Amino acid sequence: MAQITLIEAVTQALAHEMRVDPSVVVLGEDVGVNGGVFRATQGLQEKFGAARVIDTPLCETTISGLTVGLAAQGMKPVAEAQFEGFIYPMMEHIACHAARLRNRTRGRLTCPAVWRAPWGGGIRAPEHHSEANEHLFTNIPGLRVVMPSSPGRAYGLLLAAIRDPDPVIFLEPKRIYRQYKEEVPDDGEALPLDVCFVLRDGSDVTLVTWGAQVKETLEAADALAAEGISAEVIDVATLTPLDFDTIHESVRKTGRCVIVHEAPRTAGFGAEIAARLASEAIYDLVAPVERVTGYDTHIPLYRLEMKYLPSVDKIVAAAKRTLAAS
Amino acid sequence: MAQITLIEAVTQALAHEMRVDPSVVVLGEDVGVNGGVFRATQGLQEKFGAARVIDTPLCETTISGLTVGLAAQGMKPVAEAQFEGFIYPMMEHIACHAARLRNRTRGRLTCPAVWRAPWGGGIRAPEHHSEANEHLFTNIPGLRVVMPSSPGRAYGLLLAAIRDPDPVIFLEPKRIYRQYKEEVPDDGEALPLDVCFVLRDGSDVTLVTWGAQVKETLEAADALAAEGISAEVIDVATLTPLDFDTIHESVRKTGRCVIVHEAPRTAGFGAEIAARLASEAIYDLVAPVERVTGYDTHIPLYRLEMKYLPSVDKIVAAAKRTLAAS
Amino acid sequence: MPERVIKTFDVKRLEILDESGTADESLMPPIEEGDIRRIYELMTLSRIFDERALSLQREGRIGTYPSILGQEAAQVGSAFALEKTDWVFPSFRETGMYVTMGYPLHLLFQYWAGDERGVVSPEGLNIVPVSVSVGTHIPHAVGAAMAARYRRDRIAVVAYFGDGGTSKGDFHEGFNFAGVFRPPVVFICQNNQWAISVPRSAQTGAKTLAQKGIAAGLECLQVDGNDLIAMRTAMDYAIKRARHGHGGMVIEAVTYRLSDHTTADDARRYRPDDEVKAAWEREPVRRMKAYLASLNAWTDEEEDAWKAECAKRIDAEVNAYLETKSQPVTAMFDYTYADVPADLAAQRAEAIAADKAAH
Amino acid sequence: MPERVIKTFDVKRLEILDESGTADESLMPPIEEGDIRRIYELMTLSRIFDERALSLQREGRIGTYPSILGQEAAQVGSAFALEKTDWVFPSFRETGMYVTMGYPLHLLFQYWAGDERGVVSPEGLNIVPVSVSVGTHIPHAVGAAMAARYRRDRIAVVAYFGDGGTSKGDFHEGFNFAGVFRPPVVFICQNNQWAISVPRSAQTGAKTLAQKGIAAGLECLQVDGNDLIAMRTAMDYAIKRARHGHGGMVIEAVTYRLSDHTTADDARRYRPDDEVKAAWEREPVRRMKAYLASLNAWTDEEEDAWKAECAKRIDAEVNAYLETKSQPVTAMFDYTYADVPADLAAQRAEAIAADKAAH
Numbered sequence A, B: 001m002a003q004i005t006l007i008e009a010v011t012q013a014l015a016h017e018m019r020v021d022p023s024v025v026v027l028g029e030d031v032g033v034n035g036g037v038f039r040a041t042q043g044l045q046e047k048f049g050a051a052r053v054i055d056t057p058l059c060e061t062t063i064s065g066l067t068v069g070l071a072a073q074g075m076k077p078v079a080e081a082q083f084e085g086f087i088y089p090m091m092e093h094i095a096c097h098a099a100r101l102r103n104r105t106r107g108r109l110t111c112p113a114v115w116r117a118p119w120g121g122g123i124r125a126p127e128h129h130s131e132a133n134e135h136l137f138t139n140i141p142g143l144r145v146v147m148p149s150s151p152g153r154a155y156g157l158l159l160a161a162i163r164d165p166d167p168v169i170f171l172e173p174k175r176i177y178r179q180y181k182e183e184v185p186d187d188g189e190a191l192p193l194d195v196c197f198v199l200r201d202g203s204d205v206t207l208v209t210w211g212a213q214v215k216e217t218l219e220a221a222d223a224l225a226a227e228g229i230s231a232e233v234i235d236v237a238t239l240t241p242l243d244f245d246t247i248h249e250s251v252r253k254t255g256r257c258v259i260v261h262e263a264p265r266t267a268g269f270g271a272e273i274a275a276r277l278a279s280e281a282i283y284d285l286v287a288p289v290e291r292v293t294g295y296d297t298h299i300p301l302y303r304l305e306m307k308y309l310p311s312v313d314k315i316v317a318a319a320k321r322t323l324a325a326s
Numbered sequence C, D: 001m002p003e004r005v006i007k008t009f010d011v012k013r014l015e016i017l018d019e020s021g022t023a024d025e026s027l028m029p030p031i032e033e034g035d036i037r038r039i040y041e042l043m044t045l046s047r048i049f050d051e052r053a054l055s056l057q058r059e060g061r062i063g064t065y066p067s068i069l070g071q072e073a074a075q076v077g078s079a080f081a082l083e084k085t086d087w088v089f090p091s092f093r094e095t096g097m098y099v100t101m102g103y104p105l106h107l108l109f110q111y112w113a114g115d116e117r118g119v120v121s122p123e124g125l126n127i128v129p130v131s132v133s134v135g136t137h138i139p140h141a142v143g144a145a146m147a148a149r150y151r152r153d154r155i156a157v158v159a160y161f162g163d164g165g166t167s168k169g170d171f172h173e174g175f176n177f178a179g180v181f182r183p184p185v186v187f188i189c190q191n192n193q194w195a196i197s198v199p200r201s202a203q204t205g206a207k208t209l210a211q212k213g214i215a216a217g218l219e220c221l222q223v224d225g226n227d228l229i230a231m232r233t234a235m236d237y238a239i240k241r242a243r244h245g246h247g248g249m250v251i252e253a254v255t256y257r258l259s260d261h262t263t264a265d266d267a268r269r270y271r272p273d274d275e276v277k278a279a280w281e282r283e284p285v286r287r288m289k290a291y292l293a294s295l296n297a298w299t300d301e302e303e304d305a306w307k308a309e310c311a312k313r314i315d316a317e318v319n320a321y322l323e324t325k326s327q328p329v330t331a332m333f334d335y336t337y338a339d340v341p342a343d344l345a346a347q348r349a350e351a352i353a354a355d356k357a358a359h
């Protein structure tokens, strides 16, 4: 079986679901003939036709609203925001309509749609192309916010997202789109949503993260291991609804938690995890919860962006602080 | 001196600042002839003319973008979103432009603008008129998010917001617009931003809240006092940048904290406060941090909305849980 | 500056019944007398519902309500052209459309009284919930029309919105999209001259709202929206076009909001009495009645009997509404997701307990 | 359906120089030969800058860059009409405008190389930062024009955007606002036929982009955007109107994007070679040169000398850029607010420490 990258896994999942479910349509800017600016939809229009792979005009608000309209009629649209920095005009349709359609109609109409967006920094892109703004969605009931961190999880979680009967925001860490390949059988097997993945077992400290930072966090765990510190690594994967149990179970064991994300610290989603710990795991904690995050500034243009993002060093240092504290 | 309501204090602050500073202009839907649907801008167009109190067409995106353009030219625009449920189309201009203009231009252009919006539930309003969505703004660097909870603080904080050299989101708890009156001298004295207000001293538990919930929280403190429990009450007032020191100082004393807000719990701004406690005050805490919040559902239409909102009973029960825990 | 003309656009207007109810016979479409009577009855019923809703609001039995007074022809005339299989995307001021489509009217009271169940179309009727966020339903309607186009459903999708709605980005983007893909969507702009306190002239520099279709390459037409015959005629044409794959169309129905914006508004603050008085001269119900009378198709006895019948029907709807029990506290949880996630189930239990404790 | 026409709109087009560089003398405005030479020089300089930017990108010395190849006349011709006191709101593809306004060119390299300082206009030049989010600067420009109107500044505000930009809600809302209040804003739509891979015909059902002004009641004009004389003429007119309080105007400059969308794009994936080949026949620089030659106002020696001069100038700008030191890590903190709030100051200290530790 061929090895594929994360972005190829996205394409594979889209193609699979379009093949088995004629109600799945893909829409967005440049998703058709061009196959998407990152090639996530490469080849789909050839295979499934322009009626199902729709090159839209340049209108994020309407791409988002159209998605609601299509989904309300029983289609399963997968909309693309070309970059997450352009998702703001999509917000109203997501927050006020997609997330509420089931609720507003007491279940008569639903919104089984997916909004995909390349997410995060680190690819030397222009302004507004490096946003980590998952916070926009995590306080909105009725949504799922999902972020894969490997080719396999991209495939399995995207299938799950498309099949989910409710709207899903699917954020793709573009920095690792092509970082490495792995075998991902095109078997149509979805992974569960609403579940955190424990990527590495450990006993001294729990490192919790999602998206692109999974890579740095795993490397940090390696570095810690080299110093005799055993770190458990959790990929949150579905931010909301959050599977806090898996995190709690780990912290029960380790007593220490470092949360890593690239969005600004204040009111980033790491805050929710720390808050849950402060409410439900306070007697398990033997050290202050640490957050290794983007700073409370805008991600700078690319010359400085790597200094903005969490790094292996920063994660290791934070983990050691939790060990020094107790 | 006349006693005035919170909304009258808003009007008083706007009128004061327009009088002393010709660069202040007010814009929004129905803010002119009609004086605003809540009458926040009542009489301003008569006093200051239609060039400074601008009735706009129905276009939230452009009201927001226009505000950036005006501010970039050295004006001090105060834009109104008619309800916070309609603020979504304003987001891109706030997040990608207003909040970044200083940063993008290394200080050459700035955005000394205010976005006002009536905020929150509890007035038996139609759909999309009861949102508590401050979370939209709290993870965005470069903004200030401010919420008054009394006529006096509305006056003083709004003056400060207009004078602030950076963009401010000023959320007005509409449920208490006319709840009570107090003396508010029109003396042009601003209150400090970036500062929490301790509204009541206490020693057993710290109750932290903002906006409309300040009322219920103070009543809960009364109820607790009747049972011999001494609660300190903090009005956060400026959510970001957060004055965590004031909260920390209180928790150092009480060892217990209940955070109250009406937005949904998950990733609401309460999470940030709890997270700071988990990081910086963990050795001070003698009980789990409690959050009394809206549920992780959409605020229901008005028949059920009071069952959705935090109540005195819910706050009292949470405070007692923190006392029972230790 | 010398230039050459490369393109010319006309904006046309249709009006058939004049203000006194006299028809221009040369323009009169073939239309059965029964239909005309039926349409008049629906207009009257709408007006009586509207009056009752206003008094229920005054009594505190429902919340904020937006009256349709003066817009009955625009709504009934347009909705009369629809089939039950069509999909309707209303704004929040379409009581006449609901009445015409046969929506259970007690549900409308329930909705304006803060109960989600009031806006759920019964199976067999395809009206999506009221769009309170002005204009946001326009892209939804285009999306629904795209779904119909994809499935080759022989339906039309209709979106109602106001003059204020034409200033929104959603309006423009939705129109533009419809102009590119030409799905079966009909846009009905009820230009009632006011968006709360903002008059039509301050809403846009365009001389007509119909001409906004030009920007999207959509066919557009201005209609006397107080002229029921013209509304019906224009709508029949637009729906037929849509159903036959000829794409979207914009109808500007020129009408007037005779009442306050909603019960929370006081229009005397911002608009002159004479304007309102003049508008009453053009109101649609009296005009239609005059026309019927001129056909000898409607007697005073029939009028009285029908009004009594309307009052009875509305009474029954009010009672049905008043007898509806509130939803339990769990109702706010059970439609957030298809299944209640674990944490939310815990909150649901909290809410049940809090509710019990409060009683 | 019988209707009567209530309004008619013309869309006009201006073109003066034909593809071979022959002027329609009857349309030729009074224009000094010096100006024409100067404009040609700016077009050439722009093209040479553009070429250099592309090669710097290939060498990894700057990041993604959007070429303006083919759009030199639209940009230089329009910007030439501006004063330094005017405000310009560019999209991201306006190198020709920057060159014409006398912007320090090494800053442009710096910006596309991921350094914020590159987009800061020096005092005395009023160009706001590049708008990467398509169309969002249109309302900003209208706001700036409203400020000018309020202060009675005798300036014009200019917004540049593309054919793709016309589909955005911001475009419509900004236009509509400008149509109501008539502040001094000129909208220049460079219709280069493509929005990345989406051709003009799939962007909108409208036959021209100029006609989108009709929806807002704005004066509009289509111009041959590869015809420098026509661009300058149209722009002079629009700017004069704006400055004299006659309100906004839309100019659709019909041109062609001869290059890839950006250096991250490969246009061969989606557009036919013949189209590009045909477009080269209409490109603006050669056309202008032919016109100058026909006036005997430009010799081959002058051409060579000027090109050498351009190369020298650009070399100097490249060197200036390459010699600029990166900003310190603190640069990401110091412009977030007027003053650094306490918590942010702590993070700033963290960042300094992390940066030191990493070296």
Ligand SMILES: Cc1ncc(C[n+]2csc(CCOP(=O)(O)OP(=O)(O)O)c2C)c(N)n1
Pocket (backbone or CB within 6 Å): B029, B058, B060, B082, B086, C093, C132, C133, C134, C135, C161, C162, C163, C164, C165, C166, C192, C194, C195, C196, C257, C261
């Ligand atoms: C996006 C949005 N902004 C503001 C409001 C508040 N509001 C409700 S109706 C209205 C005016 C609508 O005018 P129009 O579109 O002409 O419809 P009409 O009320 O006349 O039927 C406004 C501003 C809203 N509901 N939605």
Ligand SMILES: Cc1ncc(C[n+]2csc(CCOP(=O)(O)OP(=O)(O)O)c2C)c(N)n1
Pocket (backbone or CB within 6 Å): A029, A058, A060, A082, A086, D093, D132, D133, D134, D135, D161, D162, D163, D164, D165, D166, D192, D194, D195, D196, D257, D261
């Ligand atoms: C709001 C937004 N959506 C998407 C993009 C990605 N993008 C960059 S340029 C572009 C096409 C722009 O086309 P046009 O407006 O015609 O300008 P041109 O590139 O042709 O100069 C797109 C889709 C963006 N920058 N902003």
Ligand SMILES: [Mg+2]
Pocket (backbone or CB within 6 Å): C162, C163, C164, C190, C191, C192, C193, C194, C195, C196, C257
């Ligand atoms: Mg109206």
Ligand SMILES: [Mg+2]
Pocket (backbone or CB within 6 Å): D162, D163, D164, D190, D191, D192, D193, D194, D195, D196
């Ligand atoms: Mg283009």
